[in-house]
Amino acid sequence: MRTSRSGEGIQADHLNDKILGRALDSLYDAGVSDLYLHLAIKVVNHLKLPCKALNLDGTSFHVDGDYNSNDDPDDLKCIHICRGYSRDHRPDLNQVVLQLMTENEAGIPVFMAPASGNVNDKTCFQEIIKNHLSCFRAALNSHYLVADAAMYVAETLQLLDDQKQRFISRVPLNIKDAKQLVGKAPAVSLKPVEGYEDYYFAQVPSTYGDVQQRWFLFLNKKRRQSEQKTLIRKMEKQSLKEARDLEKLRKKAFLCEDDALQAFALWQKQSKLCQSGSEPEVIRKPCYSGKGRPPSDSKPDHFEYFVHGVCFVACEKKEHAQASLGYFILSTNELDQNRLHAGELLSTYKSQQQVEGGFRFLKSPDFLVSSLYLKKPERIESLLMVMTLCLMVYAAIQHRIRHELKKQSRVFPNQKKKPCQNPTARWVFFCFQGINVLTVNNQEQHVVGLKEKQLTIIQILGISYESVYS
Structure with a gap:
């Protein structure tokens, strides 16, 4: 095997499982998040990236093995590998979570933090902002922190405001004010977004979480058309299912009229699209115990009751479902319109694709680490750092290639x-x-x-x- 000056005397048989395992132990002892941040800052400064915004997101990896899944998490100094929400669609396996932060131009990951398998993004985001955000600001001088709706929690927004950190976040539509804004969106006067052909926006003030901010209601017309086609297919499928359920109900026998009416009321309550055009009709059918046609003067042993009704798709429900398609809300506490207008806000939020692209790279079959096999949870934390280092090298090479192609035309x-x-x-x-x-x-x-x-x-x-x- 040929050796280089940087690895003088290293042979292939020196790189065995024990050596690699001890190397992972050393990385864990050094503190994987702090060590990685130190390296990433040097890379960002070397590449002379402006670091205008940082993008924060998290994902999960499934882990083969029990590790410390049965231990009390309060007694652990490392991450707790246990069942949790799986982005890999493997809820049957234990999970480990990786929180990642990238700069918005080249997608260089500047921070990584392993987390237990059952934590959610809202909790992790708060911990990162509370414990690490000041380090990023001092070292990288970034202007904005960008994240999805998991960051838009009142407590997290207050933490950001206390640290005077500017943020850009998607507003979840389950918030009352956001739901009302999207509900009346068709009546709101929208302006075209400069630099984006299919986007339109309206700006409204907000004080959600006791933090002054600007909400931008965006409409993506191309996305709206696509979502309408998808919604129509889903509504047709749903309405056919509800009509078939009503047909089955018509053939079902009940012992009394009240039971039949209650069953029809339950169908109507569960139906998302179909409604009854009129009051249901209950038909009483006599039943005889003997075989053949009963004599004309014989009395039935009991009666069975069948409920009949006519259904149709409610236009109001259909229009209500289509009203909010293509709309979404972005929020920022940057109140100066000259520093951050709608087009710049949208382009900065779209850089969130950088961190999502990083997760796709780490989970790619070509990367060969779709699942983790190690002996200790501490080594899994170290391996996640090594994986993030690989992503850093990949993103740096990609940025260099693209930059030089444009520079040299x-x-x-x-x-x-x-x-x-x-x-x-x-x-x-x-x-x-x-x-x-x-x-x-x-x-x-x-x-x-x-x-x-x-x-x-x-x-x-x-x-x-x-x-x-x-």
């Missing part, structure tokens, strides 16, 4: 063979397959298999990369 073919300046690093890596080193007479070495698109990447990255492939 060059393009790289995407998957559809069309020129672009924002290829993913994964696609670039894939395009570098098939390159070989040809050795002649055990002396001369030549790189073969290089194509124009590969040379483009090598050239834009500089002399150090060219020397490797020369």
Whole structure:
């Protein structure tokens, strides 16, 4: 095995399970979150990223094994690996949660924090803001903290306001004021969002959580049309199901008229779309114990009751369901309209896709860590840090490629063979397959298999990369 100056004397058989396990133990002892933050700050400063906003989100990984799932979490110094909400759709397995924060331009993760499998984002976000936010502000000088609706909790907003931290968050629509605003949205006068063709907005003040802020009601017309088609399909399916339930109810026999009417009332209560066009009709049917046609003067042994009714789809319910499609609310405590207008607010919130893209990278089958196999929960915390370091390197390379392509006015073919300046690093890596080193007479070495698109990447990255492939 060839060695380099940085790894002088290291052989392949030195890298065994015990060595790697002890390395993970050392990382845990050093404090994975603080150590990672120290490294990330250096990377962000080296890349000279402006760090205008930080994006916060969390996800879960399923874990094979019991670990400390049966222990009392109050007695643990590390994360509690246990059952919880699974974003991987594996609720049958124990979970571990990773909280991630990225800068909004290149998607470089600047903070990671492992958490127990049964915690929710609202609790984790509050802990991060309470214990770590001051470190980010001092080191990165970021303006805004961006997160989804899990951050929009009164206690969390007050924490942010006390620390004078500007935030951008999506407002959950289960809040009373938000529900009312979206409910009257069709009657609100909307303005087009500068720089976004299909977006329109209206601005209203809010003091939710005793924090002064601005709410922006946005309408995405393209999204609205798409959601309308989906909703119509769902409503058709639901109305057919409710009509079939009513048909089954018509064939069901009851012992008395009250039971039949109660069953019909229950159907009407459970129906989300269908309503009865008139009062239900109860039909009484005589029943005889003997076989064949009973004599004309015979009396029935008992009666059975059947309820009949006509149903139709209520137009009010249909219109109400469609009224709020395509609308959403973003909130910020940046009260200066000149510093943050609607278009800039929307683009900054859309950078939340950076952290979500990071989670997709970590959970990709190509990354080979879709599930975790380790002996101790402390080592799982360390492995999550190593995984985040890999994401950092990936995001840094991708940012460098995209930055240099734009800076040098060059393009790289995407998957559809069309020129672009924002290829993913994964696609670039894939395009570098098939390159070989040809050795002649055990002396001369030549790189073969290089194509124009590969040379483009090598050239834009500089002399150090060219020397490797020369």
